[in-house]
Amino acid sequence: MGFDTHRTKVPVEVFVKAPNQRTVIIHAAFADRVSAYNGREGWVAAIEKPLPLMPMTGGNLEGQKIEAMMSFPAQIKQAFNQWRVSTTFIDDKSVQVLQGTSPRLPPLNFVLR
Numbered sequence: 001m002g003f004d005t006h007r008t009k010v011p012v013e014v015f016v017k018a019p020n021q022r023t024v025i026i027h028a029a030f031a032d033r034v035s036a037y038n039g040r041e042g043w044v045a046a047i048e049k050p051l052p053l054m055p056m057t058g059g060n061l062e063g064q065k066i067e068a069m070m071s072f073p074a075q076i077k078q079a080f081n082q083w084r085v086s087t088t089f090i091d092d093k094s095v096q097v098l099q100g101t102s103p104r105l106p107p108l109n110f111v112l113r
Contacts, residue, residue, distance in 0.1 A: 022068035037064040062106055076100065080108055
């Protein structure tokens, strides 16, 4: 359930292979949406896109890289070499945030309850 499915529950298939390879197929009611990342490049095939197969760039590509990395969490410590812990509030509840940073990737935040 998510943004791409208009908040309705749909079947999802996730295929992963180390290192950093990931394909996600969302079986939405209107059409399937496929995103794939091979460790260097990413693509998306979706009915709302102007081309049948579009390469990912910028933040979309960086996000795919992090999502593929999350499939094999042992890689996270190596990819993000600086870590810090802070405290914030979500819905008036105190939570800790663990943030990893790297010069090559956007920050990665984990919320700890």
